[in-house]
Amino acid sequence: MSDCGCKSALACGGRKSEQAALISEAITRLYPTLRWGDIDDAARYRAGVSHALGQKLARVAADALQARTWFREGAEDELCDYIWVLCVGREPALLDLREGGVPEADRIDESYLRIALSSLLMAATVQEVQMHLRWRGDSFEIREQTRDGVYDPVLLKRLQRAVELVRRAGLAYFDFGMLCEDAPREPLVDFAGYTEQYGAAPTACALLFSPRPPITTSTVLVSSVSPS
8 A cells, every 4th residue: 555655654554544534424424325426416515626726736736846737627437636747757748748749759658646636525645657658650659557556766755745735735635545445344335336337346536536446557549650
């Protein structure tokens, strides 16, 4: 399991106990029927991180983390928006090239922190994402690989700053590894249909941030002219 990178095991243990209690309370409040997908509209109304706040946090994060950042809205099936933080790489970044452009090299590897901002409650979590570019004939492929936490030591200092930023903004910080453990035992949620739809075991993350499995690989193939 990943964590915030702090050096005090006792402090982290206490914080994780607090996080577990907050996660349980949020699930009970947002899902009174305790069925996945059945969210209480009154409980979620204006309860999450707004787009305006997310965009502001992305700007602040660029200075605080000394890195390029992007604010991106989550997909229709997700319950969060994202702040992407480029930690290892150079511009033009693959996140930009995926949306249009031609790479200046035939092989690029990048590392990101992706801060998820819940649309259901004032909370955030952080995940590591690796992106890779490879040429395939006259096209180039961009592969995105998400991880169930933050493991690369190179990312830990920025992870700590990201967690501090989240807390200073008044948001609860949830450890991504904790969210991605098996479905919470308390409260016991009916996840009927989840595994069939997403091909993975259900997690607390699916209830509060994104139903997509925490470890995924996706590829985009873009037609272009290979560099000489």
